[in-house]
Amino acid sequence: MPPNTSEPLLELATCSISFGGLKAVDSFNLQLFPGELVGLIGPNGAGKTTVFNLITGVYKPSAGQIRFGGKLLNGKKPYQITACGLARTFQNIRLFGNLSVEENVKIACHLHYQTSLFGSVWKGKAYREEEARQHQKIESLLEVFGLKQLSREKAAGLPYGQQRRLEIARALATDPKLLLLDEPAAGANPQESRELMALIRWIKEKFKLTILLIEHDMQVVMGICERILVLDYGETIAHGKPEEIRKDPKVIEAYLGEEAV
Amino acid sequence: MKRLAAFIGFFLLFLLANRFLPEIIDPYYLHLFTLSCINVILAVSLNLINGTTGQFSLGHAGFMAVGGYTSASLTFYLGPKIIATLDFLPAILAKNFVFLFALLGGGLSAAFLGLLVGIPSLRLRGDYLAIVTLGMGEIVRVLILNVEAIGGARGFSDIPAYTNLFWIISLTALTIAAVASLTASSHGRAFLSVREDEIAAEAMGVNTTYYKVIAFVIGAFFAGMAGCLFGHYLQLLHPNSFTFLKSFEIIIMIIVGGLGSIFGAVVAAVILTLLPEALRYLGPVKDWRMVIYSLALIILMITRPQGLFGNWTPDFRRWWPFRKPQPVA
Amino acid sequence: MQEFLQQLVNGVSWGSIYALIALGYTMVYGVLQLINFAHGDVFMLGAFFGFYFSRWTKIAQEPTLFGFFATLLFAMAACALVGVIIERAAYKPLRERPRLTALITAIGVSLLLENGGQLLFGVDPKFFPSLISETRLYESANLVISNLPVIILVVSLALMLLLRFIVMKTTIGKAMRATAFNREAAALMGINTNNVISFTFLLGSALAGAGGILVALTYPKIDPLMGLLPGLKAFVAAVLGGIGNIPGAVLGGMILGVSETMVAGYISSTLRDAIAFALLVVILLVKPTGLLGSRVGEKV
Ligand SMILES: Nc1ncnc2c1ncn2[C@@H]1O[C@H](COP(=O)(O)OP(=O)(O)OP(=O)(O)O)[C@@H](O)[C@H]1O
Ligand SMILES: [Mg+2]
Numbered sequence: 102m103p104p105n106t107s108e109p110l111l112e113l114a115t116c117s118i119s120f121g122g123l124k125a126v127d128s129f130n131l132q133l134f135p136g137e138l139v140g141l142i143g144p145n146g147a148g149k150t151t152v153f154n155l156i157t158g159v160y161k162p163s164a165g166q167i168r169f170g171g172k173l174l175n176g177k178k179p180y181q182i183t184a185c186g187l188a189r190t191f192q193n194i195r196l197f198g199n200l201s202v203e204e205n206v207k208i209a210c211h212l213h214y215q216t217s218l219f220g221s222v223w224k225g226k227a228y229r230e231e232e233a234r235q236h237q238k239i240e241s242l243l244e245v246f247g248l249k250q251l252s253r254e255k256a257a258g259l260p261y262g263q264q265r266r267l268e269i270a271r272a273l274a275t276d277p278k279l280l281l282l283d284e285p286a287a288g289a290n291p292q293e294s295r296e297l298m299a300l301i302r303w304i305k306e307k308f309k310l311t312i313l314l315i316e317h318d319m320q321v322v323m324g325i326c327e328r329i330l331v332l333d334y335g336e337t338i339a340h341g342k343p344e345e346i347r348k349d350p351k352v353i354e355a356y357l358g359e360e361a362v
Numbered sequence: 363m364k365r366l367a368a369f370i371g372f373f374l375l376f377l378l379a380n381r382f383l384p385e386i387i388d389p390y391y392l393h394l395f396t397l398s399c400i401n402v403i404l405a406v407s408l409n410l411i412n413g414t415t416g417q418f419s420l421g422h423a424g425f426m427a428v429g430g431y432t433s434a435s436l437t438f439y440l441g442p443k444i445i446a447t448l449d450f451l452p453a454i455l456a457k458n459f460v461f462l463f464a465l466l467g468g469g470l471s472a473a474f475l476g477l478l479v480g481i482p483s484l485r486l487r488g489d490y491l492a493i494v495t496l497g498m499g500e501i502v503r504v505l506i507l508n509v510e511a512i513g514g515a516r517g518f519s520d521i522p523a524y525t526n527l528f529w530i531i532s533l534t535a536l537t538i539a540a541v542a543s544l545t546a547s548s549h550g551r552a553f554l555s556v557r558e559d560e561i562a563a564e565a566m567g568v569n570t571t572y573y574k575v576i577a578f579v580i581g582a583f584f585a586g587m588a589g590c591l592f593g594h595y596l597q598l599l600h601p602n603s604f605t606f607l608k609s610f611e612i613i614i615m616i617i618v619g620g621l622g623s624i625f626g627a628v629v630a631a632v633i634l635t636l637l638p639e640a641l642r643y644l645g646p647v648k649d650w651r652m653v654i655y656s657l658a659l660i661i662l663m664i665t666r667p668q669g670l671f672g673n674w675t676p677d678f679r680r681w682w683p684f685r686k687p688q689p690v691a
Numbered sequence: 692m693q694e695f696l697q698q699l700v701n702g703v704s705w706g707s708i709y710a711l712i713a714l715g716y717t718m719v720y721g722v723l724q725l726i727n728f729a730h731g732d733v734f735m736l737g738a739f740f741g742f743y744f745s746r747w748t749k750i751a752q753e754p755t756l757f758g759f760f761a762t763l764l765f766a767m768a769a770c771a772l773v774g775v776i777i778e779r780a781a782y783k784p785l786r787e788r789p790r791l792t793a794l795i796t797a798i799g800v801s802l803l804l805e806n807g808g809q810l811l812f813g814v815d816p817k818f819f820p821s822l823i824s825e826t827r828l829y830e831s832a833n834l835v836i837s838n839l840p841v842i843i844l845v846v847s848l849a850l851m852l853l854l855r856f857i858v859m860k861t862t863i864g865k866a867m868r869a870t871a872f873n874r875e876a877a878a879l880m881g882i883n884t885n886n887v888i889s890f891t892f893l894l895g896s897a898l899a900g901a902g903g904i905l906v907a908l909t910y911p912k913i914d915p916l917m918g919l920l921p922g923l924k925a926f927v928a929a930v931l932g933g934i935g936n937i938p939g940a941v942l943g944g945m946i947l948g949v950s951e952t953m954v955a956g957y958i959s960s961t962l963r964d965a966i967a968f969a970l971l972v973v974i975l976l977v978k979p980t981g982l983l984g985s986r987v988g989e990k991v
Contacts, residue, residue, distance in 0.1 A: 150991070157565060159991050178571075179564035189565055191991065197558035200551075207548070208555045212567035214548045218576070221547035222540055223365075232548070275567050418791075482972065485979045488790075489726055493930050494975055496923075497968030504965035515961075561991055606923070610798050617795045649810055656802035663799060664784045667792040 108171060110135045110311050111187075111279055116155055116165030117335075125151045127335040128165065133279065138305060138312045140326035140343075142319075144355055147332040149315045150192050153281050157189050158182045169279070184212050188277035190268040192284050192315070198257030202248055202267055203239060205256050209274035210235045239274065245304070246270040261288050266300075273304065279311045280304075286318045294318055298325050323347065331355065372535065380528035392527070396595055398635040399534040400588050405615040405631040406541050406624055407584035412613070413622035414545055415577035416557025417483050418492040422585055423608035424479075424499030425472040427601070429586020430593040431512050433468030434521045437461065437594065441522060461524040465533070465590050472586025473579045475502070480578030484571055496606050506601045517600035518593070525595035533591060537584050542624050544580070553577055557622075614659060620669030625676060630669070693834040698956045699949065704840035706948020707847035711902040712925035713932070713940035714854060715774075715895025721871035721935040722884075722891050724790055728797040729777060731922010732804035733770050733896045737903025738913045739812055741766040742819055751820035759822040763846070766904050767897040774896025775889050783885070808915030816914040819907035843905045850901055851941060854894065858937065863890055871935065924951075924967045931974055933984020942982060946970070 111133040118126050126148040133139055141149050154160045156167060158179040167174040169185050177185075188209075197205050213235070214221075216228045243249040246266045251259065256267060265285055272280060285301070286294045298321055305312055316322045322329065323343045331339040331346060333355040339346055346352055384392060408422045441460045448456040475498075482494050512518045544550050555563035556570050556577075563570050593599045615634050619626025641651035662669075712734055719727045744765045745751040750758035781800050785793045829836040858864040869877040870887045878884045906921065907913050928947045932939025947967055955963040974982065 154991050159561065159565075178569070179561075180567050180569045183565060183567035191562065191565075195559050195562035195565075197555055197562065199558060200554060204551055204554070208551045208563070208568065209566040211548050211552050211555075216548065218544070218549055221549045222543045224543060224547070228547070235548075271566060482976060486975060489720075489724075489934070490930065490975060490979060492726070493927065494972055497927065497971045500923075500968045501965045501972075504962065508959070508961050607919075610802075614795065614798065617791070621791070652806035653803060653810060656799050656806055659799035660781055660796055660803065663792050663796040664781070667785070667788050 107134055109133060109168075110170060111156070111313070112166075112168040113152075113156070114166045114168075116152075116162045116167060118151060118155060118160055118162050124335045126155065126162075126332075129155075129332075129335070129337060131330065133311055133313060135278075135311055136309070138301075138314065138325060138327050140322040140329040141313060141315045141332065142317070142322055142329060142346075143332035143338075147355075148335040149332055150283055151335075152332070153189055153283055153313075153315065156182075156281065157187065180212070183275055183277075186276070186278040187281070188272035188275045188279075189281035190265070190272050190283055190285060192287070194261075194264050194268055196256040196264055196267060196271070198255070200256060201253050202243065202256055202259070203252040205267060206239045206242060206271050206274045207235065209271045210239065212275060242270050242274060245307075246300075262293055265289075269300075269304075273308060277310065279313065282312060282314045282316075284315055284317060286316055286321045289318070291320070294321055297321070301325060373532075376528050376531045376535075379531060380526055383527055394636060394639060396525070396527075396530050396591075398632045399530045400592050400595075401612070401615065401631040401635045402534050402628050403537045403584055403588040403591070404612045405619070405627040406537050407581045407588070408612050409616045409619075409622065409624060409627045410541055410545070410553070411577045411581040413616055413627070414550070414557060415553045415574060417574055417577060418488055419479070419495040419578070419581070420492045420606065420609050420613065421479060421495035421497075421499035422581070422612045423604040423606065424495075424502040425475060425582040425585035426589035426592065426608070427499075427502055427506060427599075427604035428475050428589065429468035429472035429582075430589030430599050430604075431506060431518065432471040432586070433464035433590035434518050434593045434599055435512060436464040436467045437522050437524060438518075438520070457522075457524065461529065461594065464524070464594070465529075465587050468590035469583040469586040472589065473583040476578040476580075476582025477575060479582070480575035483574045483578065496609065499604070499606055499609055503601050503604050506604075513599070515601065517598055519598050521593050521597045521599065523594060523597050525591050530591060530595075533587055537587075538624065538628065541580075541584070545624065549573075616669075618659070618662060618669050620671040620674065623669070623671045623674060625674070626669055626671035629671070693832065694956070697834050697836075698952050700836055700840050702949035702952035703945065704843045704948070705952055706945040707844050707851075708902050708905050708944075709921070709925050709928045709948050710941045710944025711847050711850060711898045711905070712922065713929040713944045714851070714937065715899045716926045716929040717932070717934055717937060717940040718867070718871075718891050718895050720929070721937075722867065722874070722888050723782070723793070725782065725793050726797060726926065727782075727895075728794070728922075728926075729800035729804055730895065730899055731918035731920075731925065732801050732808070733774055733777075733918070734899040734903045734906075734922055734925075735808065735913075735915060735918030736773055736804065737766045737770045737900030738819060738907040738917065739808070739817075739903075739915075740769040740900065741822075741904045741907060742817055742913060744769075745820050745822060750822065754820065754822045754824060756823070762822060763901055763904050766900040768900075770900030770903070771893040771897040774892040774899075778889055778892040783888075805915055805919070812915055814915070816912040819911040819913050821908070821911065823908060839908055843908065846901070846905060850898060854898065855937070857894065863887070867891055920964065927967045927971045930981055931971060933981030936981070936983045939981060939983035 109132040113129055113131040115128040115130060116126060117128050129152060141152065143149055151160065155162050158174065158177055169187060172185065174182055197208060214231060216231060220228050240249065243252055248263065248267060248270060256264065259267065269285060286297050289297060301312065302325060304310060314326060326343060329341065329343055329346045330337055331352050338351045338355055339349045404422060404426060408419065411417050411419045437460055444460050445456045448459065479495055479498050483491050486494055506512060507515050552568045552573050555568050556573050560570050615630045616627045618634065619630030638651055638655060641654060712730065715730050716727060719725060741762045745762045750762055777800055781796050782793055785796060823839065823842060826838050827835055828838050828841060858867060866882045866887045869882055870884050874884055924947060928943035929940045931946060932943030950966055950970060951963050954966045
């Protein structure tokens with residue numbers, strides 16, 4: 102299924118990082134091809150979020166290379182990586198809590214603005230046109246995520262589920278090619294999970310995205326992922342199609358403990 | 363075009379104010395007005411650093427001092443020479459040209475210090491940054507004490523009296539307008555995102571390093587100009603005017619106004635400049651005025667920690683009679 | 692060499708006073724993450740409490756060693772009381788509020804003590820009685836060691852050891868450390884964190900009171916604003932050592948005291964007030980958490 106003929110969009114080669122004595126991620130390899138939707142699963146503390154943090158430059162890998170569209174990301178700052186076309190959401194929601202829904206998304210558009218500091222103070226024609234353009238884009242994004250009515254609300258005041266959706270909308274506003282979602286279905290009930298699955302599929306087509314997804318909800322993971330990687334104690338213990346992963350004894354052991362096997 | 367016309371209109375208006383206000387208003391009130399305006403500039407510019415960008419600076423008096431002393435040196439030492447070479451201009455124009463030059467010099471030198479102070483903000487957070495900025499302010503003050511050419515411990519006296527109502531009003535208006543417009547722009551939202559969550563801001567493509575430093579640079583620039591106005595108003599600069607107590611005073615203004623609210627910063631700066639003056643008239647309790655002031659501050663913090671206005675800014679455009687009709691949400 | 696020794700003795704004794712005050716800053720910061728700007732003014736109150744006490748009890752007229760210790764203890768007790776009152780009245784209502792609010796309140800309390808002090812004690816400096824008559828312990832060509840710096844050093848070291856005993860060996864000390872480590876968890880474990888916080892203010896303020904007396908022995912001119920700069924520098928000392936860290940405060944105080952006396956002695960006494968801050972900037976740029984401080988980065 103991975104179209105091996107094309108270049109990988111994202112490639113991690115033997116990436117490692119430790120915190121104190123703990124090897125949080127140990128020579129991790131990953132190839133993501135354009136248009137894929139890949140799941141990253143594993144028990145609590147396996148190192149999934151840490152992989153995201155390595156990709157987005159929040160942590161520096163102690164070894165290994167990260168390439169995006171052939172370009173080396175090592176040593177780049179997080180904002181530079183985002184500008185390359187890579188956006189993420191956070192497991193523990195990190196919205197700009199005191200700002201409105203609309204402002205949250207607008208901030209993510211900031212990297213597309215051309216106007217200088219002085220230009221934005223003077224607010225000339227070019228700036229106003231740009232602002233109007235971005236405003237249109239944001240309106241339609243918020244529409245898709247069912248947040249348009251709430252665009253003036255303070256982000257911190259939204260219910261949990263909507264905060265998660267706003268995080269995705271905000272990430273999309275950076276116009277990414279690759280979207281990293283960290284447990285988007287956390288705290289959702291089955292009905293909401295199903296809606297979320299549909300939404301993820303839909304935005305993937307609409308925005309021509311490649312998606313890497315961390316999720317504990319197996320319904321969601323098995324439902325939408327084309328490929329799954331399983332991490333445990335920082336190491337990749339399994340890799341394959343959902344049906345294969347479901348049956349893999351190593352995965353069952355990692356999740357349920359030795360006795361269960 | 364419309365904007366240019368507005369600028370010219372305001373320019374003429376301020377010139378008229380400069381010409382006629384002193385004739386109709388008591389000098390004591392003009393004095394209070396001038397001091398209030400200088401504090402407004404300081405509060406609004408500090409608000410950009412502390413309120414909008416969420417960095418904790420306790421060194422604003424240092425920026426003011428550098429701007430004041432640099433500009434005073436310019437007008438005191440270079441000014442006469444420049445005026446001499448500009449002898450083809452009417453004297454009043456030459457004088458104000460020199461002052462414009464000094465204002466820019468004061469602002470830019472303070473902005474340069476802001477750049478230096480902004481750099482620690484990249485490595486330090488919260489309280490650590492606060493104490494380092496406070497320290498930088500004190501270092502500036504002690505260094506000034508040690509330079510004889512600018513008066514050292516005696517203070518810098520005989521500064522030409524270039525500050526007039528025109529400059530006071532224009533610069534106050536300019537500061538408020540520029541900072542408000544910046545805050546309400548795309549770059550302004552980037553400042554806000556740094557305050558709200560640095561990690562998320564970076565992840566959304568905001569160069570937080572740049573915005574933290576630039577907040578210090580811009581804030582310091584305006585504080586430097588305030589220092590210039592201050593020095594050329596009193597015709598005297600003394601290191602004791604720029605201790606950390608002055609920085610505290612400005613911080614208190616923006617907290618009382620409501621951190622992040624430009625409107626609040628302006629109102630609080632005016633109130634807190636006038637309050638100690640007003641308390642002078644309380645007769646027997648006038649010795650108590652500073653005690654009352656500090657008690658009021660404590661009580662305000664306990665009862666209304668978000669300040670007088672919180673985040674609230676009145677939407678002045680709503681009252682503008684010529685605005686285009688807005689679509690209703 | 693001898694001159695250097697002379698400066699060193701003075702520096703260490705001066706540094707031990709910084710350390711005493713810095714301990715109060717650091718302990719309060721440890722449990723509350725609050726820069727208690729009023730702490731320097733509590734130090735000022737210590738000097739004034741001592742001044743009035745020694746006058747009122749006539750200790751000032753006939754100084755004895757006992758009289759000195761009585762004054763010291765009185766100032767410490769009175770400052771401890773003031774510290775607890777400040778905490779209960781001004782800071783406790785703000786416990787769950789943003790830290791900035793508490794910080795501004797601390798500045799307010801500091802202004803209140805300074806201005807209230809000017810109202811109560813008068814603006815003009817008062818002369819602190821010489822409770823200990825100065826004698827020379829050692830004298831040679833250019834090294835004079837008088838009893839004052841030695842007494843200051845001994846008293847402050849004794850107080851620091853006492854503090855260390857309280858923090859490390861007693862139940863309340865253990866509770867303090869637990870509260871500093873994680874206030875919520877400590878509360879869940881049944882520790883009355885409110886009492887612990889008050890106790891922390893009590894200890895810190897008592898030390899500041901002692902500092903006030905010791906400073907007044909060397910610099911007898913006392914006035915209501917005397918706490919401003921030493922207080923600030925003691926805070927700098929606490930940050931140098933790593934704020935929240937008790938040995939760090941002592942280390943920072945000593946470094947600061949010695950470098951200040953050295954700069955004043957060898958370079959210029961007007962630069963003396965800048966050295967604390969220059970040191971601070973340099974050290975924090977190299978090690979952003981201070982010399983002995985450590986802090987784990989934020990988890991994302
Ligand atoms: N900044 C950090 N400092 C120290 N340890 C860390 C840090 N970040 C992560 N860790 C540790 O690394 C390990 C992996 O953490 P990570 O957050 O990647 O797990 P995860 O797979 O996302 O788990 P979960 O499913 O609970 O989100 C954990 O043991 C965690 O405690
Ligand atoms: Mg995780």
